[in-house]
Structures are given as structure tokens and as C-alpha cells.
Amino acid sequence: MLTARMNHGGIAATYRVTPRRHRRASPPDVRVACRLSNDDVAPSNKGETMKGEDFIKAHDRVKDFDWQPSYVDAPSRYPMPYRIPAKTSDPFRHLVRDYCAMERDKDDRQYGAMSDVMARAKMPAKASERWTEVLKMVLPVTTYAEYAAMKCTGQLVDAVANAELRQGYLAQMIDEVRHTNQEAHLVRYLAKHAPDPEGFTQGFRLRNTNFITRASRAAFDAFFAGNPIEGALNLQVVAETAYTNPIFVTLTEVAAANGDQATPTTFLSVQSDEARHMANGYATLAAIASVEDNLPQLQRDFDTAFWRQHTFLDVFVGAVYDYFQETRGGSYLEAWKEWIGDDWAGSYIRKLEPFGISLPQHWEEAAERVQWLGHTAMMLFAASWPMQFLRVDPLTSKDFEWFEKKYPGWYGIYGAFWENYAKMTDPADKQLPLNLFEQRPVFCRVCQMPCVFPRPDISTARIKTHAGRKHAFCSDGCEHAFSIEPHRYASNYTWDEHFEGYELGDWLEACGLLRADGKTLIAQPHLDRDRMWTIDDIRALKFEITNPLKDMPTAGEVAVLQ
Amino acid sequence: MSARAAGAAAKTARDFTYIKPQRRRLTEYEALTVHMQPDQLAFDHARGRIEEPEWYLLRTDGTPLWDPASTALQVPDWYAWRDPAQQWQRTYVRHQEQQEGAIERMTEDAALDGSLAEIDPRWVSGVLCAHYRAWSFFEYAIFRALAPAQREALSDTLGNALCFQSFDHLRHAQDVICYLVELEHHSDAVDDGAGKRNWLEHPAYQPARRLAESILACRDWAELMLGLNLAVAPLLQQLAVSELVRRSALPNRDAVAAHIVLTAERDRRRNVAAAQALATLAVDEDNPHAQANRATIQHWLDDWTRQADAAAVALAPAFDAVPLPVTTHDEALERSRAAAVALVGELGYTSPLGGAA
Numbered sequence: 076m077l078t079a080r081m082n083h084g085g086i087a088a089t090y091r092v093t094p095r096r097h098r099r100a101s102p103p104d105v106r107v108a109c110r111l112s113n114d115d116v117a118p119s120n121k122g123e124t125m126k127g128e129d130f131i132k133a134h135d136r137v138k139d140f141d142w143q144p145s146y147v148d149a150p151s152r153y154p155m156p157y158r159i160p161a162k163t164s165d166p167f168r169h170l171v172r173d174y175c176a177m178e179r180d181k182d183d184r185q186y187g188a189m190s191d192v193m194a195r196a197k198m199p200a201k202a203s204e205r206w207t208e209v210l211k212m213v214l215p216v217t218t219y220a221e222y223a224a225m226k227c228t229g230q231l232v233d234a235v236a237n238a239e240l241r242q243g244y245l246a247q248m249i250d251e252v253r254h255t256n257q258e259a260h261l262v263r264y265l266a267k268h269a270p271d272p273e274g275f276t277q278g279f280r281l282r283n284t285n286f287i288t289r290a291s292r293a294a295f296d297a298f299f300a301g302n303p304i305e306g307a308l309n310l311q312v313v314a315e316t317a318y319t320n321p322i323f324v325t326l327t328e329v330a331a332a333n334g335d336q337a338t339p340t341t342f343l344s345v346q347s348d349e350a351r352h353m354a355n356g357y358a359t360l361a362a363i364a365s366v367e368d369n370l371p372q373l374q375r376d377f378d379t380a381f382w383r384q385h386t387f388l389d390v391f392v393g394a395v396y397d398y399f400q401e402t403r404g405g406s407y408l409e410a411w412k413e414w415i416g417d418d419w420a421g422s423y424i425r426k427l428e429p430f431g432i433s434l435p436q437h438w439e440e441a442a443e444r445v446q447w448l449g450h451t452a453m454m455l456f457a458a459s460w461p462m463q464f465l466r467v468d469p470l471t472s473k474d475f476e477w478f479e480k481k482y483p484g485w486y487g488i489y490g491a492f493w494e495n496y497a498k499m500t501d502p503a504d505k506q507l508p509l510n511l512f513e514q515r516p517v518f519c520r521v522c523q524m525p526c527v528f529p530r531p532d533i534s535t536a537r538i539k540t541h542a543g544r545k546h547a548f549c550s551d552g553c554e555h556a557f558s559i560e561p562h563r564y565a566s567n568y569t570w571d572e573h574f575e576g577y578e579l580g581d582w583l584e585a586c587g588l589l590r591a592d593g594k595t596l597i598a599q600p601h602l603d604r605d606r607m608w609t610i611d612d613i614r615a616l617k618f619e620i621t622n623p624l625k626d627m628p629t630a631g632e633v634a635v636l637q
Numbered sequence: 638m639s640a641r642a643a644g645a646a647a648k649t650a651r652d653f654t655y656i657k658p659q660r661r662r663l664t665e666y667e668a669l670t671v672h673m674q675p676d677q678l679a680f681d682h683a684r685g686r687i688e689e690p691e692w693y694l695l696r697t698d699g700t701p702l703w704d705p706a707s708t709a710l711q712v713p714d715w716y717a718w719r720d721p722a723q724q725w726q727r728t729y730v731r732h733q734e735q736q737e738g739a740i741e742r743m744t745e746d747a748a749l750d751g752s753l754a755e756i757d758p759r760w761v762s763g764v765l766c767a768h769y770r771a772w773s774f775f776e777y778a779i780f781r782a783l784a785p786a787q788r789e790a791l792s793d794t795l796g797n798a799l800c801f802q803s804f805d806h807l808r809h810a811q812d813v814i815c816y817l818v819e820l821e822h823h824s825d826a827v828d829d830g831a832g833k834r835n836w837l838e839h840p841a842y843q844p845a846r847r848l849a850e851s852i853l854a855c856r857d858w859a860e861l862m863l864g865l866n867l868a869v870a871p872l873l874q875q876l877a878v879s880e881l882v883r884r885s886a887l888p889n890r891d892a893v894a895a896h897i898v899l900t901a902e903r904d905r906r907r908n909v910a911a912a913q914a915l916a917t918l919a920v921d922e923d924n925p926h927a928q929a930n931r932a933t934i935q936h937w938l939d940d941w942t943r944q945a946d947a948a949a950v951a952l953a954p955a956f957d958a959v960p961l962p963v964t965t966h967d968e969a970l971e972r973s974r975a976a977a978v979a980l981v982g983e984l985g986y987t988s989p990l991g992g993a994a
């Protein structure tokens with residue numbers, strides 16, 4: 076038995092994988108657990124209202140509800156290129172009764188704390204403003220991920236004809252409603268209590284006009300756009316198992332260090348459900364891998380799922396993690412190496428190699444890119460600050476030291492930009508940092524991210540054509556995803572295709588990016604409320620949004636793969 | 638803070654003012670539910686040069702993530718629908734935890750005071766095992782059908798309501814199982830396998846199973862929401878569960894079964910009210926498709942009512958198994974039919990069982 080135990084400040088997730096002698100005799104046995112406290116999810120029978128044999132008996136009967144229809148044929152509405160075994164390991168050993176008791180208890184603790192102690196102590200007002208600002212974007216992004224996850228589990232309940240897995244999917248479906256509500260509640264809570272609420276109240280409304288939140292849609296739509304297993308790979312195997320620990324656990328340490336107690340209270344309660352979702356993902360993966368004919372399609376979908384989530388999550392979380400800390404601790408790269416490199420890839424995916432599942436095709440490239448992604452993204456984000464809906468604090472000399480220590484060589488690549496950025500924050504200077512760049516980036520047709528990664532000087536961007544239309548791709552992985560299924564991008568436009576020709580001031584007004592006075596921008600390039608930029612300051616710059624893709628040369632046709 | 642900044646801050650909204658509340662004030666339910674699902678046609682339209690709705694990633698078959706063709710009804714703004722019960726996850730789970738806690742305590746008390754041991758074995762075998770356990774498969778089918786229905790629903794408010802209703806039915810199905818597991822300690826008459834045998838083979842349950850399989854095959858989420866709650870629930874669930882189990886349980890000394898059904902009835906009332914709200918929205922006078930929607934809904938109600946009625950008629954033998962009968966199948970069927978006719982009549986629809994709008 077191979078055991079990998081992850082432990083962070085009392086929070087542990089344990090994977091136990093038991094390979095069988097004959098590779099496909101049965102699915103690999105797996106137990107996944109997460110321990111937050113004695114009152115949260117536990118792998119034992121704690122919290123179960125029935126005892127011992129009665130519980131086992133009831134649970135076995137719950138799994139015996141399916142029957143073969145004989146009157147009306149009801150094929151799944153979500154056809155899959157996979158065969159699922161009828162019996163598998165059971166990732167969810169709770170009855171509805173136990174589930175309700177467990178979740179109510181967690182809800183009472185989370186909402187109770189927020190409405191009582193934290194509000195009375197005015198904790199949100201005491202948090203670092205630099206940190207609080209980024210929550211204006213983080214929370215709408217994560218909230219949509221939860222909502223998309225709910226849709227994924229609805230598909231899985233329908234398509235996966237396996238009673239063990241269905242029970243787990245049902246609980247996850249309600250969990251995802253829970254998380255959607257929890258995170259929306261946190262947005263509303265901060266809108267009420269944060270020193271500067273502007274942006275909190277607009278985040279959901281702007282999710283299709285901001286180029287970062289558009290990219291989050293492109294990543295999370297994959298939870299439920301394709302066949303249900305493709306969705307489960309994107310959601311459960313990659314996003315939840317690889318990335319929720321860095322987001323909901325490690326990021327909360329950053330939040331707490333910066334005086335924000337509301338986010339950890341919410342996120343750790345969310346994460347207490349995620350261990351069950353990881354177990355769902357593992358059980359699903361094991362079930363599919365137990366059928367040898369599934370393996371080629373499984374690896375293909377897994378490769379694409381990993382790249383889709385990597386291109387958004389590592390870019391976004393990396394920038395959030397490293398650039399909005401005021402009281403500084405660890406770096407995203409350190410968190411990534413531990414949680415994703417060692418635990419997810421090393422202790423989870425690599426252990427599946429005997430069963431025919433390999434690390435994703437572009438794993439090594441991703442591991443190499445991750446040291447740069449957040450920095451490149453944040454440079455572009457800050458350069459385009461008026462288009463955001465939060466305030467971007469310039470870096471200080473203390474920040475510079477931290478970055479150079481955590482990312483040796485950082486200053487040589489990004490230092491000059493941040494020094495210039497700090498000099499361009501006053502509206503009286505009439506300068507936009509976007510003008511520091513010779514050319515504005517095009518946007519990737521697949522991930523919707525700017526094609527500047529991993530770094531502008533070593534960008535892997537390319538322009539190609541397909542069906543008479545020009546497409547930019549940020550990487551091999553995104554071009555590959557497109558080449559497999561180009562028809563799935565037929566109703567897809569990039570940010571600059573949408574907004575080409577807008578004068579920036581007009582665009583800001585059209586998108587509602589002004590504060591309540593109708594003049595001051597929501598976004599600012601600093602936290603100083605005495606010298607805020609107005610729409611007049613922006614109009615004076617006569618900045619026009621362009622679509623550089625139109626004039627760029629192409630490198631031939633996309634090679635479509637069957 | 639400068640005067641300019643202070644002026645801006647003083648008027649800043651500290652709530653989601655982009656949500657149009659149904660009543661005067663935005664409720665917590667609305668704030669945490671509305672516009673969680675992207676609306677590519679309106680709320681989430683990027684307001685750029687591209688007028689058509691955009692989708693970052695289409696489904697494998699090239700259709701949009703949320704497809705207007707997922708239902709035959711046409712409503713200009715699905716996001717205008719509100720759950721009359723205003724349930725969001727916390728209120729919903731708290732409510733279900735309370736219901737489950739009450740069932741659990743009642744079962745425990747009945748076990749300790751000897752009540753469970755005193756239940757007539759004929760009630761245990763003939764009604765609880767042979768009928769109620771068979772019925773749990775019908776509940777499970779609704780759970781299964783509503784899970785993908787919530788995926789396809791064209792707004793967050795509707796999707797969440799369907800999600801909660803899906804959970805309702807699995808809860809009810811599991812309650813039957815848990816109760817019989819406990820009863821095995823107190824009665825030799827428990828035969829858990831009888832339910833599945835009847836469900837698969839007994840003639841009395843075959844129309845219900847046919848209906849369950851039709852429910853599983855239905856692809857229109859709005860049809861499921863309206864058909865299940867406005868046609869199947871008031872007629873078939875009323876007869877099979879409320880009339881047969883709940884009404885007969887107390888005279889047959891089974892307080893627990895009666896209580897389980899009471900909790901399911903509470904859920905049913907919530908779901909019926911939700912379906913009524915959907916039916917009302919679909920034929921709103923400002924909706925240019927109101928007339929077509931009314932015809933579609935009438936067709937659905939006719940179809941599901943006929944199937945539910947066939948299943949209800951076939952359940953006559955189940956009533957014969959009640960040791961101390963308090964009603965006959967004919968009487969129960971008449972009451973259930975009347976309730977079903979009245980429910981659709983209130984919305985201005987006719988029923989194939991009689992009665993006019």
C-alpha cells in the first residue's frame with residue numbers, strides 16, 4: 076500500500092492507493108479523507124445516526140435502487156465514449172440524514188461566526204486593503220467554479236450508471252450549491268463591511284467583460300460542457316484534487332496573515348467538503364481506468380482537462396497569491412511544488428501509472444512555466460488597471476526583496492515594469508502603464524488568456540487559421556485542444572474581438588466601471604483615496620482598444636486531428 | 638479622504654443592486670441565488686461589438702451550454718422566476734436536518750417504548766415492505782431525473798429549486814430504507830426484498846414503473862417540473878403515500894411511517910408551489926409566447942395525468958393489504974383525483990379526469 080499524507084496546519088488529506096496484482100482485475104482501492112477538525116468530514120462513522128451493522132445494511136440497500144428499464148428506454152442525455160463498470164469502490168459512506176446533520180453544523184459555525192464575532196469586531200475593516208481588493212475578483216471567479224461544478228454533478232448522476240458513484244455525486248451536487256451560496260454570501264458580506272465596497276457589488280455583473288474573468292469562464296465551463304467524464308476530469312480530478320488545497324487551504328493562510336478572517340472561515344468550511352469530492356474523482360477515475368478500452372480516451376481527456384485548468388488556475392492563483400500579500404509569507408511556487416507537484420502529481424497521479432494513467436501530456440511544460448505565469452499575468456493585469464474592478468497597489472522595496480528571494484531573477488525581468496508602474500499612479504502624470512508595451516497581446520481562442528505566457532520574451536504564442544477565421548493560441552496545449560474539436564469554439568470570441576474600436580472611456584462607461592459618483596473609476600493604480608482617477612483623466616489619454624490579431628501574420632492552418 | 642472621494646463613497650451601494658427583487662427589498666435568497674448562472678442573452682452579454690450570444694466552449698455536439706431548446710416553453714426572462722419558499726442551501730439543509738432529526742427521534746422513542754414491536758406484522762409485510770418499499774424506487778427515479786434537469790434549467794433560481802427537489806426524493810427513499818432497517822430489530826415480518834420484487838414484477842406496480850421510466854426518459858426540464866408537481870404529485874403520490882401510508886398508519890399503530898410521510902408532504906407542498914409559480918410565469922400576459930406555452934402545459938398536464946391515473950388505478954391491491962383499513966382504494970382515488978383536478982383548475986387548465994377551467 077502506498078500512502079501519501081498531506082498535512083497543513085491541522086488539515087490533512089490522505090490518499091491510500093492499493094494497486095492490484097493483475098492490473099485490471101478490479102479498480103484500484105482508494106480512500107481519500109480530509110480532516111479539518113473532529114466535527115468536520117471524517118472517514119469513520121462519526122456523525123452517522125445509525126450504528127454498525129444497521130448502517131452498513133442501510134447503505135447497501137441505498138445502493139440497490141437502480142433497475143434495468145423495460146417499458147421506456149431512457150438512454151443518458153449525455154453520451155460518453157466510456158464504459159463504466161456496474162460495481163466500484165464507494166466514495167461516499169453517508170446517508171442523506173447524516174449529510175444534513177453534518178452540513179447544518181458546519182453552516183451554523185461558519186455563518187454564526189461571520190454574523191456575530193467578526194461583524195461586531197469590525198474585522199473586515201481591519202484586514203489589509205491590498206489583500207481585500209483582490210477578493211473582488213477572486214470570489215466571483217470561485218463562485219462560478221462552484222456553480223459550474225453543480226452542473227457537472229447533475230450530468231454525472233444521469234450518465235454514470237453506478238449506484239456507488241451516484242450517491243457521492245448527489246451529495247456533491249448539494250455541496251456545490253452550498254459553496255456557491257457561501258462564496259456569494261462572502262462577497263455580499265465584504266460589500267457591506269469592507270472599507271471600499273466598489274467592485275464587490277460588480278464582480279458578478281462584469282464576469283463577461285473583464286478579460287481575466289472571461290478566462291475563468293473558459294476554464295470552468297469545461298466542468299460541464301463535454302461528456303460527463305470529461306467534466307469529472309476537469310472538476311474532480313484536476314481542479315478539486317490538485318488546486319483546491321492551494322486555493323482553499325494555503326491561500327487562507329495568506330488571508331489570515333493579512334488580517335482577513337472572513338475568507339478563511341468560509342473557505343475552510345468549503346474545503347471540508349472537498350475531500351469527498353476528491354474521493355468522487357478518484358473513484359470515477361479508478362472505475363474508468365479499470366476498463367482497458369477506456370484508456371486512450373481517458374488519457375486524451377485528462378491531458379486536455381489538465382491543460383485547461385492549468386492555463387487559468389496557475390496564472391490566476393499565482394498572481395493573487397504573490398502580489399496581494401502585504402504581510403508576506405510563502406510563495407505560490409512553493410505552494411505549487413508541495414501541493415500540486417509533490418502531492419497531486421507525485422502521490423496521486425504517478426501512483427496510477429500501473430493502471431495505465433500517465434501524467435498529463437504537457438505536465439513538464441506546466442511545471443516549468445509555473446515559476447513565471449503569475450508574474451507575467453500580474454504585469455499585464457496592472458498595466459491594464461483601468462479595465463479591472465479593483466485597486467492595484469504598487470509594489471514596495473520590501474516586496475521587491477521578497478520577489479527576488481522567492482523567484483531569483485525576478486527583478487531582471489519584471490522589476491523595471493513595477494518601478495515604472497509606481498511612477499504612473501497619479502492622474503496628474505497622465506500615463507497608462509499599458510503604453511509601456513510595444514504591442515498589446517492577442518487573446519487565446521481556447522483559454523481566453525492573453526498570449527504572453529510563460530513570459531513575454533519567451534512566449535509560446537502562435538497565430539493560425541481554421542475555417543477562414545484567424546485564431547491565436549497561447550501554447551501547444553491550447554492549440555492541441557482546438558485541433559481535436561474545433562467546432563466547440565465556433566461561438567467563441569476573444570476580448571479584443573468584442574471591444575475593438577472602443578475608446579477606453581466609452582468602454583468603461585459601457586461596462587459600468589465607474590463609482591457611484593459616475594465619474595471616479597472603480598479601479599485605481601494605488602490604494603490612496605485622495606488622488607483617484609476619473610473618467611475625464613482616462614478620456615484625456617485617448618486610448619483606443621484594438622484587435623492586434625487582425626494585422627498579425629499567420630503560421631498556416633490548424634492541423635485538425637480526428 | 639478628499640471631498641471628491643468622500644462624495645463617491647457616500648453614495649456607494651453596499652448590496653447587489655443589479656438584482657431586481659421580486660418584492661420591495663432584496664432577500665438573502667435572491668442575493669445568493671440570482672445571476673449565479675451566466676445569462677448570455679442579457680445580464681452577461683458582454684456589451685461589445687458582437688451581438689450574438691457567445692459561448693467559450695460549446696458542448697461536444699456543438700449546442701450551447703444552456704440551450705433554449707432544453708424546454709418547449711419560451712419565456713423571455715427565466716431569471717424572473719423565484720422560489721416561493723425562498724430556499725437557499727442553508728435554509729434548505731437546516732429544514733431537512735430538522736425533518737430527519739424528528740424522524741430519527743420518533744423512531745428511537747418508538748423503539749424504546751415498544752411501539753415498533755406492537756405494529757401488526759401484516760402492516761409491516763403488506764404495506765411497509767410490499768408497498769412503501771416498492772414506492773421508494775419511484776422516489777429514486779424522480780431524484781435521478783431531476784439531477785440532470787437542474788443542469789439544463791435556464792436560470793439559477795430554477796436550477797437550484799430542481800436540485801433541492803431532487804434531494805427531497807432521495808431523502809424520502811432513504812427514510813423508507815432506514816425505517817425498515819430499524820424495524821427488523823422489532824418485527825419478524827420485515828422482508829426488505831419484497832419492495833424491489835413488487836416494483837419489478839407485481840402487476841399493481843407496473844404502471845407506476847412505466848411512469849417512472851417515462852420520467853427518467855423525459856428531456857424537458859420544465860415538463861418534468863410541471864408534470865411531476867402538478868399532475869403526478871397531487872394524484873399518484875397523494876394516493877400511494879398520503880392516502881395509503883399516512884392515513885392508514887396511525888390506525889395501524891405506526892406513528893413513524895405517518896411522520897415520514899408528513900415530512901415528504903411538506904416538501905411536496907413546497908414543490909407544488911414552485912411549479913405553480915413556473916406555470917404562472919410561462920403564461921405571463923407580457924410574454925408573447927404565453928398562448929403557445931399554455932397549450933404546451935395543457936398537453937403536458939393531460940399526458941402526465943393520464944399516466945399517473947393509470948398507476949393510481951393499478952394500486953388497488955395495495956389497499957387490500959391494510960390490516961385495519963380506514964379508507965378504500967375507490968375513496969382514496971376519488972379524493973386524489975379531485976385534488977388533482979382542483980390544482981390544475983386553479984391555474985386555468987382542464988384535466989382529463991374531468992372538471993373545467
